[in-house]
Amino acid sequence: MQQQTKKWGAALLLGGLPLLWVLYLLWQPLDWQAEQSMQVPAMGPKLSFGEHAYWYLWINIGTIFFPFLLSFDKKVHFYKKWRFLLPGLLMVGGFFLAWDVFFTQMGVWDFNPRYFTYSFLGLPLGEWLFFITVPYACVFIHECLLAYIPKDVLAPIERPLSWLLVFGFYAIGFLGLWMSYTAWTFLLAGSFLLWQLLFVPNHYRSRFYLAYLISIFPFLLVNGILTGGFNQEPVVLYNNSQQLQNLLGFRCGSIPWDDFIYGFLLLFLNVAFFEYFKKKGAKLSDSFKNKD
Template sequence: MDKQYTYLLINFLTVLFPVALSFDKRVAFYKNWKFIFPGLFLSGCLFLVWDYVFTLTGVWTFNPEYIVGIYLYRLPLEEILFFFTVPFSCIFIYACLNHYFNKPMPLGPGRYVSFALMGVSLVLVLVFRGSVYTVVTFSLLLALLFYACFILRVTFLNRFYRAYLVSLLPFYIVNGLLTSIPVVLYNDAENMGARVGSIPLEDHFYLMALLLTNLLFFHYFKKK
């Protein structure tokens, strides 16, 4: 296979099993698609604006050897697809866990974890205020958690954190490939410089913000 299809193939494999297993009779994930796709579009628009600005300012760049060369506003086609394939797959994990482990969960632990994350996010924003990726990532996460906890008072935070932890398994495969090949190259002047393997620490919380955004939209459209 020509290596220019690398990022496209990673996207395809990311979403392959969630789509194929959507029609399993037990979870019947396909029935939720009508609630998921509007949120994917809205969150995709939000994160793609962020992505575009970061690409424009050199926070990260894309290795032309591993992309097909189709761009929209300087963003490779594969990067645009990323904001649909990854959250779709994470919501699939969320739905499966909720189906197979459906005992009621106390609200307290999820809220305490959220409070701790808000505190850590605030500290990191202040300490690394000169690093754009760090500041934007943790500012967004802080705002999302505050909105979820104090404005919406959502009751699914425990299930969200459970799905997030499980999502880290495929995350390490996907982002590990993207950052080690590398398909995506990071400017370490704009992040903390801390990595798990080849993956910037911020990416873990970027995923958390992306998943939480999509779940907020998912539950909103499901209630309408």
């Protein structure tokens, strides 16, 4: 019991106090540089057909289209596991939407009205859908890898890799403590991974790492479009003073470096909830079988 208390104390101290500092920073006025938020490097040819108000909606449809169709694959049967996916989508999506609304109001980022029509709480419809389509696609990749690559290839290095990520996330989070997006994203990711290492055995962590590595390829395309790498203007506008670009002086193409860890946390939380409810469903099913 005492050991568990110490673990919880360490996790709350390392993750909680810096996040309170970031919240304090966010209540200070931020300098929004509208002109600079539009200036991003190109990542390829411009998609002239995407210059309209429904573009963000199209991006979401394109993100989920093939994962949804392939959900009925006979080996994966992902459609049978939707009931395990939905609770996590709602809980994680709710948290990220609240984060999104808050950061938009504080001037950490904003959305280009050129690429959407309807909005709610300051977020375009496409942004609300983003927290369904992107996690759905990633959890689908996670399940496909379980079905088609049964060997857990990253299991031998999972422990050192996880600790390396925790230290790396915390180091960058503390280094950029005055940059709201960087500090909040990296410290949250580090805290969640630390909690995982202290309290959750590696039933799926190394499997998620592989799914995340593979999901980076479609992520570069989708996020490249959202950040203006393939359009005349970005869909999502960033305050450069609040992200790693302020420290490094450049992005990954048009994509802020922070987005990679934002995506890591978003997808990891969804996979964690999915695996939790899947395991809980399996136990419930076994108990009914034993009764019979």
